[in-house]
Amino acid sequence: QPVLTQSSSASASLGSSVKLTCTLSSGHSSYIIAWHQQQPGKAPRYLMKLEGSGSYNKGSGVPDRFSGSSSGADRYLTISNLQSEDEADYYCETWDSNTRVFGTGTKVTVL
């Protein structure tokens, strides 16, 4: 089954941009993933589905500031015009061989 690798933390200033990476393990570079946001003390929230082509579909109500892209085995989540409410943990997720896999999550800090 695939392994999803995420960096543990990222930070950026209010109003700037941050790009998060989720890397699929060898042999799984074509997999479709989902990005989820978890604000402090809240349940996770689906942000988008992201394909290997870079095509993405966002969930209802997800601001335009959130976008996705892909390159090889890497899946990216870019948050533009960073807001204070974007300070959260971000997880990538995929499904394969009857198993669901999550990345370890990236904690985003807004400076």
Add this chain to the structure above:
Amino acid sequence: EVQLVESGGGLVKPGGSLRLSCAASGFTFSSYSMNWVRQAPGKGLEWVSSISSSSSYIYYADSVKGRFTISRDNAKNSLYLQMNSLRAEDTAVYYCARAAEYQLLLHWGQGTLVTVSS
């Protein structure tokens, strides 16, 4: 609006049992596979179990296989998780979640806390 409301969490002793429920509304429950995902305090998300729309296909994480049982009642729009032989490491917030295209999770409940402690 899709709503998933978990219940049944609480404090239980090691070796004990607990049954979680998830009440679904706002969509045709019988058409979607459902999932349980948990999150230990201060940790990341961990998939627990999945069940297909008609209960024909059921899958578990190795960490709970043989101890937990997922089930659903489409007539009651409800999802369940029977947890037996509970251990301290099962302590977590348990989320009910609905899958969508490519089996990726699209909707999440608010979670219910399970604490396993003597």
